[in-house]
Amino acid sequence: MARAYNFSAGPAVLPLEVLQDAQKDLVDYKGCGMSVMEMSHRGKDYDAIHQEAIATFKELCGLGDDWSVCFIQGGASMQFAMIPMNFLGKGEVADYGKQGTWSNKALKEGQKVAALRGATVNVAADCQKDIPTRMPIEWKWTDGAQFCHICSNETIAGAELKEFPKTTGPLICDMSSDILSCERDYNKFDMFYAGAQKNLGPSGMAVVAIKKELAAKGDDKIPTMLQYRTYVDENSLFNTPPTWGIYIFGETMKWVKKMGKEKLFALNAEKAKKIYDVIDGSEFWTGTAVPEFRSNMNVTWRIKGGDEELEKRFIDDAKKLGMSSLKGHRSVGGLRASIYNAFPMEGVDALVSFMKDFEKKNG
Numbered sequence: 001m002a003r004a005y006n007f008s009a010g011p012a013v014l015p016l017e018v019l020q021d022a023q024k025d026l027v028d029y030k031g032c033g034m035s036v037m038e039m040s041h042r043g044k045d046y047d048a049i050h051q052e053a054i055a056t057f058k059e060l061c062g063l064g065d066d067w068s069v070c071f072i073q074g075g076a077s078m079q080f081a082m083i084p085m086n087f088l089g090k091g092e093v094a095d096y097g098k099q100g101t102w103s104n105k106a107l108k109e110g111q112k113v114a115a116l117r118g119a120t121v122n123v124a125a126d127c128q129k130d131i132p133t134r135m136p137i138e139w140k141w142t143d144g145a146q147f148c149h150i151c152s153n154e155t156i157a158g159a160e161l162k163e164f165p166k167t168t169g170p171l172i173c174d175m176s177s178d179i180l181s182c183e184r185d186y187n188k189f190d191m192f193y194a195g196a197q198k199n200l201g202p203s204g205m206a207v208v209a210i211k212k213e214l215a216a217k218g219d220d221k222i223p224t225m226l227q228y229r230t231y232v233d234e235n236s237l238f239n240t241p242p243t244w245g246i247y248i249f250g251e252t253m254k255w256v257k258k259m260g261k262e263k264l265f266a267l268n269a270e271k272a273k274k275i276y277d278v279i280d281g282s283e284f285w286t287g288t289a290v291p292e293f294r295s296n297m298n299v300t301w302r303i304k305g306g307d308e309e310l311e312k313r314f315i316d317d318a319k320k321l322g323m324s325s326l327k328g329h330r331s332v333g334g335l336r337a338s339i340y341n342a343f344p345m346e347g348v349d350a351l352v353s354f355m356k357d358f359e360k361k362n363g
């Protein structure tokens with residue numbers, strides 16, 4: 001078996017154990033005589049998978065009965081639209097952080113809904129650039145805001161919020177690329193969500209944690225499938241949910257629980273430090289994000305002076321050694337190593353040793 005060291009930003013590497021167990025169960029899930037993909041979402045076998053996935057995630061995040069965990073198709077991008085559609089009405093205001101590509105996309109959806117409904121969107125902090133090198137330090141919240149939307153980790157920039165702001169309105173956070181990657185008090189939020197394809201499972205759905213009280217305040221005039229209330233009231237079973245994705249999500253959460261959060265979080269910090277140490281150790285490399293905002297999930301950097309030809313050679317040579325997807329996002333270029341929870345330490349060691357070697361030959 002040849003597994004690549006997959007540095008992709010998403011869909012990203014999943015735990016090997018989870019993939020192997022899924023493979024074992026693929027044709028006949030635990031004696032059911034069929035795969036999870038083929039069983040009814042109303043049957044007891046699937047029900048057990050669904051309930052356990054939610055319970056494990058809630059336990060890992062420390063969420064109580066006042067929270068609901070929903071599986072919503074359309075990825076994190078659908079959340080950008082659903083949030084204002086549910087919570088932003090005529091004459092109301094919502095606050096948004098403008099922190100980089102992803103939070104800017106969320107903001108644009110907020111502005112569209114605001115224009116349709118005669119509402120206002122306030123930019124609470126503006127990093128100015130689409131690809132910032134840092135996260136905001138100062139925020140200007142609006143009294144009475146319906147919600148305050150931020151992003152904890154800008155995947156393309158490789159910049160992460162290390163401390164969360166205190167807001168006046170309900171705090172909603174896009175955690176697509178750093179959920180469950182470090183110690184975090186999830187009860188500080190009123191809603192948080194993540195496209196599953198990085199730290200949680202396969203692509204195509206978002207895992208949305210929302211306080212039941214907030215969900216109940218959503219607009220009940222919009223189509224049923226767009227209301228959070230529907231997912232909360234029907235336990236994400238109003239329609240046929242993405243059962244396979246939920247199953248892999250549940251297995252991935254069990255893998256996190258088995259490893260232990262403390263150990264996982266320490267490994268994540270160690271993996272990132274190893275790469276940042278090489279970047280800081282020589283003028284051949286330049287880190288993209290300023291040190292205090294460096295992401296532990298998406299390490300972004302350049303070869304001196306942004307030498308694109310040399311970067312291309314770096315990416316191509318790494319690929320030959322079994323390290324894939326080290327190219328920065330197409331909008332920025334440069335180099336990016338996405339090292340999510342399931343990314344193995346050996347892969348980081350291979351990258352670090354290749355970087356040193358590459359510098360010796362080309363520096």
Ligand SMILES: Cc1ncc(COP(=O)(O)O)c(C=O)c1O
Nearest residue numbers: 075076077102153155176177195
């Ligand atoms: C921080 C962040 N938010 C949102 C998205 C969009 O996710 P999706 O493709 O699931 O809509 C991404 C995708 O990479 C992301 O990194």
